[in-house]
Amino acid sequence: MNVYPYLAAMALTTYLIRVLPLSLFRKPIRSRFLRSFLYYVPYCCLTVMTFPAILTSTSSALSGGAALAAAVILALLGKSLIVVALSSSAAVLAVEWLLGIL
């Protein structure tokens, strides 16, 4: 696959989103709906990208599910970003090792 056309499209689009409001359009957004929409976008897109994709990202839905469960539980307990991330990796290793010996 040729990554570079995609790279250019991604980088250019992302830069334009950032640079236009900072250079040309400098008026604040007044619409409450639009402000609220933009407030929710990060939460929604991160969730959509994570679920259910995490379940199919490993060699078995069991290990993917374990990764999700470990991350949610440790995040609920208020653990830091890196601890949560490593716990999901550890869960995959543990479950796939178990599946291998069963």
Place this chain on the structure above:
Amino acid sequence: MTNNWNEYKTGVLGGWPVGVGYFSVSFGFGAMAVAQGVKVLEATLISLTNMTSAGQFAGLTLIVAGAALWEMVLTQLVINSRYALMSLALSQRMGSKIGLLPRLIIAFFNTDEIFALAMAREQPLTVPYLLGLGLLPIAGWTLGTLCGGLAGSALPQSIRTALGVMLYGMFVAVVVPPAKQKRQVLWAVLLSMGLSALFAWMPVLNRLSQGLTIVVCTVAAAAACAALFPVKEEAAV
């Protein structure tokens, strides 16, 4: 001159913790990218030129799926739309003294975290301070991807698979704490999960490409929540 140098140093020091955090997140991105067949150099260049976690992750999904370029543009527009709001707010905060050229440079690295640091500063924002602020986050983000990519290519398959879920874990770590605190964020997360599951598993709906699925679900869930639970004026940024 000394004043400018001091401002630059203050910025660099302020960006230090963000740089370290970015290193670990982009390590996950690099590991995931090579696990899906992207070369280490390509993954590193994506990080250097994009400076955005969610956008790059979605981009990676689209690259691997061999999506159309317009789909890539649309997906980035939706996922990164929040930066427009941040740039607007930062633009107001910078005032009229800062010229066009510095704005063109600073826009490149206006990420969630750098934006938060800049907005939280009590003293007026200066160009050397803002440029300093970007230095370590850009370095951390790029080098983290490089290291993650190298580790991902060198390690055995089982470790590679395990590292590949790190980024998902990080997304969970970003979303869960606010969802625990704020009812409206919890609804946004649950609604997004439901829609996303629908588009993954329902016949007909599951034929939509992954990029468009991200766009459609994100727009639908965020619009529904904006209509049902509009946020208060100041909280929106």
